[in-house]
Amino acid sequence: MKQVAILILFIFSGLSLFSQNDENPVKFSQDFRKISDTEYELIMKADIHEGWHVYSQHTAEGGSLPSEFDYEKAGEEYELIGETVESETIVAYSDIFEVDETYFKEKAVFVQRIKLLDPDVNQIDVDLFYQVCKEVCIPADYKFTFRLDGSAAATVEKSIDERSMAMATALKLNLKNKALLNNSGEDIGTGSGLWVIFGLGFLGGLIALLTPCVFPMIPLTVSFFTKHSENKSKGIGNAMLYGFFIVLIYFLLSLPFHLFDSVDSQILNTIATNIWLNLGFFVIFLFFAFSFFGYYELTLPSSWANRMDAASTKVGGGIGIFFMAVTLALVSFSCTGPILGGLLGSTVLGEGDVATNLTAGMTGFGVALALPFGLFALFPTWLNSLPKSGGWMNTVKVVLGFFELALALKFLSNADMVGGWGILPREVFLGIWIVLFVLLTLYLFGILRFPLDGPKGKLPAIRKGIGLASGVFSIYLILGLFNFSSLKLLSGFPPPHFYSIFETESDCPLGIDCFKDFDEGVAYANKVDKPILLDFTGWACVNCRKMEANVWSEPDIYPIIKNDYVLISLYIDDREELPEDQQFDFKFDSGRIKRIETIGQKWGTFQSVNFNAASQPYYVLLSPELEVLNNAVQYTDRDEYRNWLLQGLQRYNETSIVSGE
Known part of the structure; x- marks a missing residue:
C-alpha cells in the first residue's frame, strides 16, 4: 500500500512541477553567529508561504521526503559540532503513508554549530534538499553560502572570461x-496542431482497444460494474468514474515531461535530436515490433498489477475504482506500451512544444481507451454486438509491428543525418520501407506468417482491403524512389532529396x-x-x-x-x-x-x-x-x-x- 501511495505522490509531484509558476513557495535567508575564533553557528531560515509546509529532517521513514543538509568540505576544513538543530515542528498523521509526519508551517529555522580546522577558511557552503507540499509536493534544493568575514552572505556568482563575454x-x-x-x-497552426495530435492519440487508443490485452476486458469490466452495484444508476456512475480515471492516469503520465522544458527551453530539442537517444529509440521500436510479431511478450512485473488489484479490493469506493484503472493500465502494457511508445516517438519527431503535444496525445489516447467503458455502461445491450475475440486481434498486432519497424527506421535516419554518417540516404530509406510494406502486403494476403497466427482459413474482406491498400502504398513508394512521384504525403519522414547517394548541386x-x-x-x-x-x-x-x-x-x-x-x-x-x-x-x-x-x-x-x-x-x-x-x-x-x-x-x-x- 505504501509503494502505491509513493507512486501516486510521484505522479502528483509531476503535476505540481507543471502547474507552479516561477515563484518558489519557500523564501530562504541566512545568518551566522561567531562564538569564538574557531567556532560559529550557521543559521538557516525558511519563510514558507501560507498553506505550504516543509518536512523536518526527522520526519518518519516511509512518509514524505525529509530535509537533508550536505555540508561541503566538512571534516576537511571544519567539523560539525552536534546535529543540525530545528525550530518547533508540527506532528500529524498521514492517511496516505500511514505514519506520523513532522513538518514546519510558516517558518523554519535550522542551526548548525561548526569548528574550523583551518583558521584561513572564510566560506562555508551548505546544500539543502527539501520537499515543500500543499495539495501536491515539490522536491527542491537550495544552496547557502556563508562568508565568515562578514561580507555579503550569498552564493558567489559564476562569471565567464572576457573572450566568452565578447x-x-x-x-x-x-x-x-x-x-x-x-x-x-x-504560432500559426499551433491550436489546430494540438487537436491533430489529440486525434492521433485518440486513434492510437482506438487501435489499442482492438488488441487482445484490452478488448476482452471491456465486457468483463462493464458487466462487473452493472451487476455488482446496488442499482443500475450506481453501476453506470462507477463505470463512468472508471473511464474518467483511465483518462486521468494517461494525462498525469505526460506531465513530468513539462519539467524538462521548464529547466531549459532548448532541452527537449536537444533530446529529440540527440544521436544516442535516436539510436535508443530505434532499438526500442525494433524490440516493440518483434513483440507484436509474437516472438516474445512485453510485460511489466506481475507483482505490480497484483498489488494494484489487491488495493482496489481492499479500499473500495472511488479510490478502489482508481486502483482498478491503474490495474488495467499495467496489465494491458504489453499491447499499449508499443503504441504509447509510437505516440511518444511521433511527438518527439514533431515540432513545437513537445511536452504540450505529448499531453494532448496521451489525453486523446486515454479518452479513446475509456470511451467504451462509459458507452457500454449506458447502453449495455450494445455488448451483444461486439465481435468475438479471435485471431483478428493478432492480425492487428502484426500490422502494428510493421508500423513500429517503419517508425524505428525514422529514428535511425535522424541519428544518421544529425551525425552526418551517410549510411541511410533517401534512396536506401525508401528501399527499406518498400520491402517492409511489400512484406506487410504478403502477410495480409496470408502468404507470410508469424508464430501466433492461427490455422489458415478464408481471409476476411477487411483484411484483403487493408492488404490492397498496403500494396498500393508500396507502388507509391516505388514511384517516389525513381522520382516519378514527389511523395508529398510523406514529406518530413524520408530524408530530403539532397541527402542522396547521388551527387546533388x-x-x-x-x-x-x-x-x-x-x-x-x-x-x-x-x-x-x-x-x-x-x-x-x-x-x-x-x-x-x-x-x-x-x-x-x-x-x-x-x-x-x-x-x-x-x-x-x-x-x-x-x-x-x-x-x-x-x-x-x-x-x-x-x-x-x-x-x-x-x-x-x-x-x-x-x-x-x-x-x-x-x-x-x-x-x-x-x-x-x-x-x-x-x-x-x-x-x-x-x-x-x-x-x-x-x-x-x-x-x-x-x-x-x-x-x-
Missing part, C-alpha cells in the same frame, strides 16, 4: 522593430542557394540589397521537411524565396563541433552558464536569445540592417506563408524607398 555579446542582435515579433501572438532545401552562417548571409544580403528569410531548421525536423516539400515547392512561392530573398538556414541540431577558438561560455540573464561547443548549440542559443523561441521550423523576415519586416511564423499553410512573404517584401521595398529619399 563572443556572447556578438551573438545578440540589435534588432529594429522587434515589437513586431511579439505581435505574432500564437546543393545541400540546401530544394536546391535554393542558402547560407548556413548568419553573418555570412547578412553580408551577402547587404551586397545584393535583398531582404533575409531566416530559417531556423534541423536535420531531424519533420515539419521543416513538410514545409519545404509542401509549401516552399509551390510554383507561386518557390520563385519568391529563390529570387527575392537571401535564405539563411540555421540547423539547430547540427552536432558538428565548432573549432576550439570559436567555442565559448554563454551566460543567460538568469545567471545560468551554458557551454557552446557545437554549431547547433550556437544557433539554438542565438534563436532563444534574440527571438525568445526554441522550436523549428521558425521563420523570420529581416532587412540587411536587421529590421524585422513581419511577425515570425512557424508551421503553416501555403496561402498564409505566401502572403507573409509578400507582406515582408512589400515592407522592405517601402522602407528602401523612404531611406532612398
Whole structure:
C-alpha cells in the first residue's frame, strides 16, 4: 500500500512541477553567529508561504521526503559540532503513508554549530534538499553560502572570461522593430496542431482497444460494474468514474515531461535530436515490433498489477475504482506500451512544444481507451454486438509491428543525418520501407506468417482491403524512389532529396542557394540589397521537411524565396563541433552558464536569445540592417506563408524607398 501511495505522490509531484509558476513557495535567508575564533553557528531560515509546509529532517521513514543538509568540505576544513538543530515542528498523521509526519508551517529555522580546522577558511557552503507540499509536493534544493568575514552572505556568482563575454555579446542582435515579433501572438497552426495530435492519440487508443490485452476486458469490466452495484444508476456512475480515471492516469503520465522544458527551453530539442537517444529509440521500436510479431511478450512485473488489484479490493469506493484503472493500465502494457511508445516517438519527431503535444496525445489516447467503458455502461445491450475475440486481434498486432519497424527506421535516419554518417540516404530509406510494406502486403494476403497466427482459413474482406491498400502504398513508394512521384504525403519522414547517394548541386532545401552562417548571409544580403528569410531548421525536423516539400515547392512561392530573398538556414541540431577558438561560455540573464561547443548549440542559443523561441521550423523576415519586416511564423499553410512573404517584401521595398529619399 505504501509503494502505491509513493507512486501516486510521484505522479502528483509531476503535476505540481507543471502547474507552479516561477515563484518558489519557500523564501530562504541566512545568518551566522561567531562564538569564538574557531567556532560559529550557521543559521538557516525558511519563510514558507501560507498553506505550504516543509518536512523536518526527522520526519518518519516511509512518509514524505525529509530535509537533508550536505555540508561541503566538512571534516576537511571544519567539523560539525552536534546535529543540525530545528525550530518547533508540527506532528500529524498521514492517511496516505500511514505514519506520523513532522513538518514546519510558516517558518523554519535550522542551526548548525561548526569548528574550523583551518583558521584561513572564510566560506562555508551548505546544500539543502527539501520537499515543500500543499495539495501536491515539490522536491527542491537550495544552496547557502556563508562568508565568515562578514561580507555579503550569498552564493558567489559564476562569471565567464572576457573572450566568452565578447563572443556572447556578438551573438545578440540589435534588432529594429522587434515589437513586431511579439505581435505574432500564437504560432500559426499551433491550436489546430494540438487537436491533430489529440486525434492521433485518440486513434492510437482506438487501435489499442482492438488488441487482445484490452478488448476482452471491456465486457468483463462493464458487466462487473452493472451487476455488482446496488442499482443500475450506481453501476453506470462507477463505470463512468472508471473511464474518467483511465483518462486521468494517461494525462498525469505526460506531465513530468513539462519539467524538462521548464529547466531549459532548448532541452527537449536537444533530446529529440540527440544521436544516442535516436539510436535508443530505434532499438526500442525494433524490440516493440518483434513483440507484436509474437516472438516474445512485453510485460511489466506481475507483482505490480497484483498489488494494484489487491488495493482496489481492499479500499473500495472511488479510490478502489482508481486502483482498478491503474490495474488495467499495467496489465494491458504489453499491447499499449508499443503504441504509447509510437505516440511518444511521433511527438518527439514533431515540432513545437513537445511536452504540450505529448499531453494532448496521451489525453486523446486515454479518452479513446475509456470511451467504451462509459458507452457500454449506458447502453449495455450494445455488448451483444461486439465481435468475438479471435485471431483478428493478432492480425492487428502484426500490422502494428510493421508500423513500429517503419517508425524505428525514422529514428535511425535522424541519428544518421544529425551525425552526418551517410549510411541511410533517401534512396536506401525508401528501399527499406518498400520491402517492409511489400512484406506487410504478403502477410495480409496470408502468404507470410508469424508464430501466433492461427490455422489458415478464408481471409476476411477487411483484411484483403487493408492488404490492397498496403500494396498500393508500396507502388507509391516505388514511384517516389525513381522520382516519378514527389511523395508529398510523406514529406518530413524520408530524408530530403539532397541527402542522396547521388551527387546533388546543393545541400540546401530544394536546391535554393542558402547560407548556413548568419553573418555570412547578412553580408551577402547587404551586397545584393535583398531582404533575409531566416530559417531556423534541423536535420531531424519533420515539419521543416513538410514545409519545404509542401509549401516552399509551390510554383507561386518557390520563385519568391529563390529570387527575392537571401535564405539563411540555421540547423539547430547540427552536432558538428565548432573549432576550439570559436567555442565559448554563454551566460543567460538568469545567471545560468551554458557551454557552446557545437554549431547547433550556437544557433539554438542565438534563436532563444534574440527571438525568445526554441522550436523549428521558425521563420523570420529581416532587412540587411536587421529590421524585422513581419511577425515570425512557424508551421503553416501555403496561402498564409505566401502572403507573409509578400507582406515582408512589400515592407522592405517601402522602407528602401523612404531611406532612398
